[in-house]
Amino acid sequence: MTETLVPGIGGAAITAGARVVDHPAWPALKAAVEEIRPWQSKDGSIDFEAEGAPAPSVAQDAVIRVIAAVEELSPLLPHATAYHQALVSDLRKWAETGFRVPDFLDSLLAFQPAAERADGLQHLVVFPMYTQNGNPDRNLEAVALKMVWPEWLAELERTRYDNPLFLGITFEDFTAGYDTNSAVLFPETIAVREAPERFTWGGIFCDREAARFRKVTEAAVETLGMELPADIAAMITDQERCEKAFVLWDMVHDRTHSHGDLPFDPFMIKQRQPFWMYGLEELRCDLTAFKEAVKLQAEGNEHGRDVQYAVLFDRMFRFPLTGDRVRNYDGLGGQLLFAYLHKHDVVRWTDNKLRIDWERAPQITNQLCGEIEDLYRAGIDRPKLVHWFKAYELVSTYLAPHPGSKWAKGPDALDLTQPPRKLVDDVLPDEFPLSMFFEALAKKLKGVIASTKGITARTEETQQKAEAAA
Incomplete structure (x- = not known):
C-alpha cells in the first residue's frame, strides 16, 4: 500500500488545557481505536488473510480517523506537541507499510512526560502495547490521563526519595486494554523495533489502586469482623486520601528496585528465576515504603500512617486472592506478610474475628523487611543457586510448601548437573x-x-450515585 494518509481536521475552537475527554474528538478517537483492536494479531500486526479481517482500505480509513482525532486534540496539550507529531508519523508508516508488526519507537522516544511533572497536567497516550496484568497482546490503545504531582510529593522527591522517572497518574478515560486489572503505564510494553538504551518514565495509576484497595479492604474488614482505629476507618472511605497514600507508596516502592544491597539485576530483566525471588523483591520494595512511612509518621507527615495501612491491608487481603495461582509472586508476598505477622502474634484469628495489634504492627513489619534485607546482603557472596535456596528457606519458614515440591525436599531432590535456569522447571x-x-x-x-x-x-x-438514586 502506497497511498498517503491525509486526515481531515475538524474546525472546532479549542483552548489549551481544556479536558481532553470533553472534546468531541476523544470519543471519535476511542471508537476508531476500538474498531482496529479486534483486527490485530498478538504481535500487533493485521493479517488481512485471517477470518474476519477487514479490507486494507477499511483499516486505512480507521487509522485516518485516529490521526484526525489526535491532531484535533493536540492543541489542548501543547507540552506534548513533539510526541503527537511523531505519533502521527508512526501511525502513517504503520498503515503505509501494510500494517505489519507496529514500530512506534520514534513516538516513544518523543514522549517525555517525566520532563515536566505538574499536578493536573493532562496527556493523551496512543500506542500499540500490552497492558501489564491486563491484555497480553500488543493492541492499539488510547488513554487520557492526568498527572498527580502535588507540591508535598514533589518536595519529598526532591529532598528524600529521588525518582526522576516516576509518574503518579490518574485515568480520565481509556480503551479496552485498560478495562482490566492493569494499573501501570510502562514504556517497555510498547511495540518498537528495538528497545531504547534507557527508559525515561514509568507511570502508576493511583486512582485505580486506591479505588480497588478501598473496595476490597471494606469487604475484608466486614467479613473478618475487624475493628479499625477511627482514623484508618475514615481513610478507607476517602478516595482522595487513599490516592495520596498510594502515590507516595508507589514512588518509594519504584525507587527501591535500584536501592539497597542488590545481589542481582533489581528488575530481573531477561533473567529466569523461581517466582519466589520476584515475590521477595516486590515485597522488599513494599516493606521499604512501609518503613519509610513509619519514619514520616514520626516526623509528623500526615500521609505516613495512611501508607502503612495501605501496604498492610492491600498486601494481606487483596494480593493473595487476586489472579490465578500460577507463579503468583505478588500473591506470595501477601501470604508471607500475613503469615509473618501471625507467627509473631501481631495478627490473631480467634472466635471468627481477625484482631491486629496496632501498636506492634510497625515494629514486626519492619522486622520482616530486615530479614529480607539480610538475605540480599548475604546473597552478594553466594552463588545463584545457593541464594535461591536461602530465599526458599526464608519463605518456607513461614509458608508451608506444596507436599509434592522437589525444592522443599532440598538439593538432593534436584538434578544439580543442570544449570540453575533449568531447575526453575x-x-x-x-x-x-x-x-x-x-x-x-x-x-x-x-x-x-x-x-x-x-x-x-x-x-x-x-x-454510588446510581445506588443513591435507587
Missing part, C-alpha cells in the same frame, strides 16, 4: 498454596475482587 506452578484461612476468605471475597476489574474513582462515583 522443577518449581511447581503453586509452590506455596493458600492456607485454609485464605482459601475460606477467597470464597467470601472473590466476587468483590472480580468487580474491581477496570475500576477507577469515577466508576465508584457513578455507582
